[in-house]
Amino acid sequence: MRLLLIRHGQTPSNVANLLDTAVxxxxxxxxxxxxxxxxxxxxxxxxxxxxxxxxLVRTQLTAAPLAAARGLEVLVRDGIRELAAGDLEMEPGDTEAGEAYMVTAFAWAAGDTGLRMPGGESGAEAFGRFDAVVAEAAASGAGTVAMVSHGAAIRAWTAARARNVDVDFAAAHPLDNTGVVVLEGSPETGWTALTWAGAVVGDAAPAGSESGPTGRPLDTQE
Structure with a gap:
């Protein structure tokens, strides 16, 4: 299956750089x-x-023009919502809270899925719900599936599931609003990322953007 993971369009909270993950x-x-x-x-x-x-409303609004153009129904699933910020909800993304959010998300991608977001879900819970929607899509028999999701969810899930994307790559490469990660594979055989925001994986370079805290590079400096 060809899987297109699309980040939603810009929101007011992106402009304000807030961790806005609630439904x-x-x-x-x-x-x-x-x-x-x-x-x-x-x-x-x-x-x-x-x-x-x-x-979340923003993904459905982003999907609507594509659905209309292709004559497709938008299948709304809770499993591909943003990684819940828990106690960090509505905190500025450029503070210690924002850093803690992204550090936790990428710790999950590195395998520490038992870790919990402060006051929120664990990596096992977050990836489990995302995996379930991907498995549903794969079982449908569709050759190409598009999912309009969220920045942190896409980056962390891809780093956890794609054999050729590691945490360092995903942490260093922001995903702008309506940026797309294209993967190929299946839940059974695994996934390979083909392109990330239009660049062949392996050739992409970090790009500055103002697309909200889940779209920015992670500062890994001590």
Whole structure:
């Protein structure tokens, strides 16, 4: 299966650099609406047969233009929502709280899935719910599936599940709003990342962006 993981369009909380992960969450900014409207053309070469979005409003609004262009139903699933921030909810992303959030997410990707987000879920719970939606899509028989999800969820899950993406790569490579990670594989055989934000994996370079705390590089300096 070809799996397209798409980050939602820009939100007011992205602009304010806040850890905003609770359901239903904010809608899109004017720029976010334009980003969503551009997705059908950006993905014109992809033969998408199934389209998923999370339970957060921003992913459904991002998926809507693509659904309309392809005549697809948006399948809303809680499993691909953002990694829950717990006690860090609505904290600024450029503070110790924001750093703690991303450090925890990438600790999960490195294998410490028993660790809990402060006041929130564990890595096993977060990856388990995401895995379940991916497994559902794979079982449907669709050749190409698009899932509109969230920055931290996409980066951490891909680092945990793709054989050619490690934590260092995912931590250093931000995913802008409506950025896409393309993978190929299955839950049984595993996953290979083909492209990350348009660049072939292995060739991508970090890019500065103002797309919210889950879209920024992780500062790994001591």
């Amino acid at each position: 239903p969450g904010p809608g899109l900014t004017e720029l976010g609406e334009k980003q969503a409207a551009a997705l059908p053309d950006a993905l014109a070469d992809e033969r998408i047969e199934a389209l998923y979005a999370s339970t």
